[in-house]
Amino acid sequence: xxxxxxxxxxxxxxxxxxxxxxxxxxxxxxxxxxxxxxxxxxxxxxxxxxxxxxxxxxxxxxxxxxxxxxxxxxxxxxxxxxxxxxxxxxxxxxxxxxxxxxxxxxxxxxxxx
Numbered sequence: 001x002x003x004x005x006x007x008x009x010x011x012x013x014x015x016x017x018x019x020x021x022x023x024x025x026x027x028x029x030x031x032x033x034x035x036x037x038x039x040x041x042x043x044x045x046x047x048x049x050x051x052x053x054x055x056x057x058x059x060x061x062x063x064x065x066x067x068x069x070x071x072x073x074x075x076x077x078x079x080x081x082x083x084x085x086x087x088x089x090x091x092x093x094x095x096x097x098x099x100x101x102x103x104x105x106x107x108x109x110x111x112x113x
Contacts, residue, residue, distance in 0.1 A: 038044070079090035086094070 079086060079093075081087055
């Protein structure tokens, strides 16, 4: 090999390396531009935030509905015996609530007159 051929090989390797580096740099720049574009797209970001908030609210609603169902089942179980009939304690509480509501209604009715 002559010195000129060796220089051509080194030069061609260098050109290939440079082209590879340029391609990598272009890809990195494209990714950076895409990231900046996404950050600047306020409408899309607001939509994403809205979707997240909606999802969290829906989940919270389902969780509270499940908790309410559990409490109602526990209350029903506590207020009934094994046969499903109301217990004496539950009947007394229900009667007291009805009486309290009746007293409030009568007081409000008298006050308006």
